[in-house]
Amino acid sequence: AGASMEPALQFFSEEMNQRVREHLRIESELREALANGELMLYYQPKVSLRSGRIVGAEALLRWRHPVRGLVSPGVFIPVAEETGLITELGNWVIEEACGQIRRWREAGLAMPPVAVNLSARQFDRGLPQRMADALERHQVRPEQIMLEITESLLVRGAEPVVAIMNELVAMGLALALDDFGTGYSSLAYLKKFPISTLKIDRAFVVGLPHEENDCAIARAIVTMGQQMRQEIVAEGVETMDQMAFLRDLGCDQLQGYLFSQPVPAADFERMVRAGR
Ligand code: C2E
Ligand code: CA
Ligand code: CA
Ligand code: CA
8 A cells, every 4th residue: 555655645746846846936037027127017997887988007917028928927926925025026016107107197198097906915014105105206196096905904904904004095095905705804894994995806797697696796795885985896897798787786997808908008008098
């Protein structure tokens, strides 16, 4: 029996080995990527259901790897989170988003606010000051930036998190709760946090309007958000049917491939100009 176990064990450890090596490789390449300017932000429009206009954008990280091409954040963000590199990456994102907003202003363009994703690990006592510095450096008004955070932050739930959020909001920055409904936060948490926008996760949008459970969840989120005077954004909208359903619910904004994939800044700029 012992002998027959061996191949399985060997296979297992080899697989582990490979994952560890892959992880280390991504980590070291990611450091180089930061230094070599291989990272970029793509922008995905958020569209108002009332006006049909682009009223915002989400900035999404892209890595233009010299050999492997465009690497998705789904691959490297988890590695960056584990190694702590996410702090540097996150600072780069804030810097780049503010820099882009400044370039748009200098070009005389009126562009909608840009939302950046924050990792829970970026959310420390130094964050408000780092945000203030970036805004100041690029002469960006706080209304031009929005911060997307996830429920994992709320679960951490301790007093400092609320204090940091309140500080950011007092500076004029708006907070959006991302991937809403997929985490573990109780609804009771929600009212303690100064959140102005709820984003319905794509997982619940995908089944609209046919999956009864998805419909019920989407309806519940929109109703609750309206009661709490929050803006509701649905993400991952791909079909006209989904759009119609969300409009009937009273959802405020949509984001998804139906309108556009995330695109480079210049393409997003053209989209906004064309929509005016
Ligand atoms: P997320 O914040 O939930 O971002 C939405 C993801 O859904 C994006 O994937 C976007 O490209 C994708 N998406 C948008 N519309 C559609 C659609 O209609 N259909 C489908 N199938 N997908 C759609 P992306 O860009 O690959 O990013 C994945 C995740 O990586 C993000 O999820 C976010 O958690 C993380 N991420 C991306 N950029 C950053 C960043 O700058 N900082 C941090 N901390 N995380 C980031
Ligand atoms: Ca997001
Ligand atoms: Ca999301
Ligand atoms: Ca999501």
